[in-house]
Amino acid sequence: MATFHPQLELLTEHAAGSLSVAQSACVAAHLNYCAECRHSVVQLQNIGTALFESADPVPVGDVLLNRVLARLDEEAPLHHSSPADQAGSNATPALLQRLMQGDFSDLPWRKVTDALRITRLQTGDPNYEFALYHIKAGGVIPDHGHRGSEMTLILEGGFSDDRGTYHPGDFTYRRQEDEHAPQALADQDCICLAVLDAPLRFTGWKYRWMNPFLRLHAG
Amino acid sequence: MQVVGEKQNVWTAPTGRRTDEWSECLTQIAEHEDRAAFTRLFRHFAPLIKAFALSGSTMSATHADELVQEVMLKVWQKAGAFNPEKAAASTWVYTIARNCRTDMFRRLQKFDTPLAAEDFTPEQDGEEPFAQLQSKRSGERIREMMADLPADQTQILAKVYMEGKSHAEAAAELDLPLGTVKSRVRLAIQKLQVQFERV
Ligand SMILES: [Zn+2]
Ligand SMILES: [Zn+2]
Numbered sequence: 001m002a003t004f005h006p007q008l009e010l011l012t013e014h015a016a017g018s019l020s021v022a023q024s025a026c027v028a029a030h031l032n033y034c035a036e037c038r039h040s041v042v043q044l045q046n047i048g049t050a051l052f053e054s055a056d057p058v059p060v061g062d063v064l065l066n067r068v069l070a071r072l073d074e075e076a077p078l079h080h081s082s083p084a085d086q087a088g089s090n091a092t093p094a095l096l097q098r099l100m101q102g103d104f105s106d107l108p109w110r111k112v113t114d115a116l117r118i119t120r121l122q123t124g125d126p127n128y129e130f131a132l133y134h135i136k137a138g139g140v141i142p143d144h145g146h147r148g149s150e151m152t153l154i155l156e157g158g159f160s161d162d163r164g165t166y167h168p169g170d171f172t173y174r175r176q177e178d179e180h181a182p183q184a185l186a187d188q189d190c191i192c193l194a195v196l197d198a199p200l201r202f203t204g205w206k207y208r209w210m211n212p213f214l215r216l217h218a219g
Numbered sequence: 220m221q222v223v224g225e226k227q228n229v230w231t232a233p234t235g236r237r238t239d240e241w242s243e244c245l246t247q248i249a250e251h252e253d254r255a256a257f258t259r260l261f262r263h264f265a266p267l268i269k270a271f272a273l274s275g276s277t278m279s280a281t282h283a284d285e286l287v288q289e290v291m292l293k294v295w296q297k298a299g300a301f302n303p304e305k306a307a308a309s310t311w312v313y314t315i316a317r318n319c320r321t322d323m324f325r326r327l328q329k330f331d332t333p334l335a336a337e338d339f340t341p342e343q344d345g346e347e348p349f350a351q352l353q354s355k356r357s358g359e360r361i362r363e364m365m366a367d368l369p370a371d372q373t374q375i376l377a378k379v380y381m382e383g384k385s386h387a388e389a390a391a392e393l394d395l396p397l398g399t400v401k402s403r404v405r406l407a408i409q410k411l412q413v414q415f416e417r418v
Contacts, residue, residue, distance in 0.1 A: 051381050055274070060284075072254070095339070124331045
């Protein structure tokens with residue numbers, strides 16, 4: 001059961017369909033672990049339904065009706081298998097599995113520091129980078145600030161920072177002004193999903209030299 | 220806007236289950252491929268879908284008609300997946316309309332993603348019947364309470380849901396500080412008694 005959840009604002013935009021693909025995928029992945037937020041999203045969608053039902057109808061002619069009636073015998077397009085019924089389980093969310101097309105070990109990990117490796121997944125989102133971080137047990141992501149926003153969801157293991165200790169399913173959202181240095185729990189490597197709209201900015205002297213090389217890879 | 224929460228044609232089905240005309244239509248479609256039921260459903264929902272498509276007026280009338288077709292075709296194809304115990308027919312249709320619109324916006328922006336909007340809905344078949352019933356009740360309650368919201372809150376909810384705007388876009392359009400928009404949305408949601416985890 002998750003302890004850290006997306007803010008109401010993010011859940012609302014997710015429910016209304018206005019969150020960007022990458023961020024929405026991260027919120028959806030949290031829902032996989034969290035019955036409370038699933039329940040909230042259902043209620044938030046009910047607000048959408050109420051507004052939809054009470055909209056002033058815009059007339060639609062019979063031409064359109066007949067066009068649809070003529071198409072009813074069409075074969076429904078095959079959609080790839082929809083997420084399996086694994087909500088509430090701790091397995092990797094189906095949405096991520098599809099983006100990964102394999103196991104964590106099959107991905108092309110790129111080494112950033114001795115403790116940190118990163119691999120990027122393609123969501124098609126033009127504004128947000130969607131990446132998996134692999135932090136060695138006990139390892140630290142160097143002290144950093146955020147030039148934009150950073151959404152994180154723990155998938156395996158866990159980490160702690162100044163706000164608490166995060167376990168699988170836990171969600172954090174950091175803004176520009178926040179600085180932190182997440183450290184993976186001592187007994188297990190940590191894999192988390194990170195969604196960013198600007199590269200991190202390392203603040204410690206040891207890693208500051210890397211900043212000019214940190215680039216955002218959206219898409 | 221019409222009065223929200225106005226109940227239409229609610230009756231008790233022979234099975235003793237409370238149902239409504241639109242749920243019955245969906246069941247008829249699923250079980251008998253009933254075109255007459257589909258036509259009734261179309262006449263009711265197509266004008267609402269078109270209103271939904273055109274709100275915010277970023278979509279052309281041609282695309283709005285395309286969306287109506289796409290949504291209603293999906294309604295026909297997926298009627299078998301509708302579960303009246305879980306949601307009202309209008310909730311189900313709204314969800315399809317919202318997903319199709321999101322996908323259409325992304326297509327129009329030449330935005331190539333391997334994910335379709337419906338992939339973002341977690342599969343909730345494992346949910347307890349009690350939780351399903353609760354969700355359905357909360358939907359009825361929300362519809363009734365919407366009518367009592369102050370106009371400034373309804374206006375922002377309409378921007379967020381009907382027009383699909385982010386809080387930041389709503390703030391820019393209404394010429395309001397982002398903080399004001401966020402607190403109005405939050406206030407409205409609290410008044411509608413939506414439960415959420417505080418962070
Ligand atoms: Zn949650
Ligand atoms: Zn960070």
